Amino acid sequence: MVQLHKYALTVLLLLFALITLFPIVLTVTGSFMTEREIGLNYDLIGNMTSADGGPQGQFVNWKLVPDWVTLEQFRNVLIDSPTFLLRFWNSMMLVAPIIAGQTIVASLAAFALANLRLPGKDALFLVYIVAMLMPFQVTLVPNYIMADELGILNRAAAIVLPGIFAPFGVFLLRQFYLHIPSPIIEAARMDGAGYARIFLAIVLPLAKSGIAALVVLLFADYWNMVEQPLVFIDDPLKHPLSVYLSRILEGERGVGFAASLLYMSPVILLFLYAETYFVQGIQSSGIKG
């Protein structure tokens, strides 16, 4: 009886899991179709602009299994034309410096906010939290003007610099650092260790999982970013994959699946590899400090 119950529940949840995985599975299988097959299957999409009229009774459906498995799309996307790889590189060049920079800057600041005594630090932390909750558009104009003043408009730096100093990393790492018992730090001081030494030899090793969590969360977040490049970068050649893909789908749908798959793969693989840290990171962002 209990067994049966357990099976039924598992089946129910598996059905839900199928729904959540469905778009991903469809992208994977679609990426092995020929461009011709995609054309034949999905050409009707977007052909209708008005709600009345048009071909009645004609529909496209999600096609799960390709008629003919081929790597044609991948060849087109990766080898025949450099446009995709260029955008992939652009994405990397935005995301990697943000992750590296924010992790370093935040791990330093979180130490001061979590483990050291500094008058007014709680008020400052509150400002970080408020800023973290704001939608991107809130500081759009002033940020734009700031980028213009600094002469970094239309360059990656216009996105990378605000990304490095974004408040999320400070918030997350502070949550992890708070678990470090202050007697350990006191003891190190009594033994004559300086703060730089305490930070490098005690705090960082103890907060390894926090840093791993931050890296995974930042990658998932910035790999997906759309708003910033739309506003700060005019030149389509400098756009990251996210913006580029929305264009590709209007024109060259034939390679859309492979391009999408290649775009989502790094972040999915990283997630599967470091899921524990990812989950830990979200959990500790939910514990209020």
Place this chain on the structure above:
Amino acid sequence: MNIHWRKKEIAAAFMFLMPSAGGFALFYVIPFAMGLVYSFQDGTPDGAFVGLAGYRELLASASFRKAAWNTALFTFMSVPLMIGSSLCLAILLNKSVYLRKWLRTAFILPLVVPVASVVFIWQIGFDWNGAVNAWMHSFGMERIDWMKSDWAIVTVTLVYAWKNMGYNVILFLAGLQNIPESYYEIARLEGAGPFTSWRSITMVYLMPTLFFVVLMSIIGSFKVFRETYLIAGNYPHDSIYMLQHYMNNMFLSLDIQKLTAAASLMVGSIMILVAGLYLLERRFRTFME
């Protein structure tokens, strides 16, 4: 602890905090303060002080009202849907099931899948000639224009919920796992049925998590832009024209005054919301003790 040590600690904390606080001020705090100032000025380059005129104009503008109304509607639709479904999934996952780890992975995977990489799938699904309409047609129902009618907000809600539900699942699961199993055993011994123990144990002890999830979901729903932008472009259907779009368009048309006024209003409402929920939670806590 002598004064000399105390001073040293403050100096060290200051050094650790400096890089982050400096950049944070430059790219977040100062821009926001500038935006606030702009919102009280007129649009001319010398920027004469006009008080609340900008706000009055903003509130009178039909497109702003439309956008604010749509954002509110989206929040009212997406937050209950996401919280309800993720709570159900978390409760079921917390029971004894097979493959629990795999199921959890499946539910949170959409969280890392970039929006742009599954846009094509959604387009195939919700197009006038798309898969959803194909199913409805086969059941003898009239087809619906999912993207270019008032239904668009439903479509965006579904896509958004698909992507972001995993965040709540993680938080709810953590909350559920913090409730000691013995509470349920005692309840069972005292003759409580499954519903009673759900209501008076699970829901009561999950309350703090629920407050946080509600807050984060509402704030998250203010940020919805990628989904609408990538699916529907710069000029989406009226029913999914939200504040983010409005602000982006004000930016493109260089209506800085309206944009900064809208941004300030948004910050104000987010802060009121946070404070309100915080007070509510405090009240709940004192009630528990």
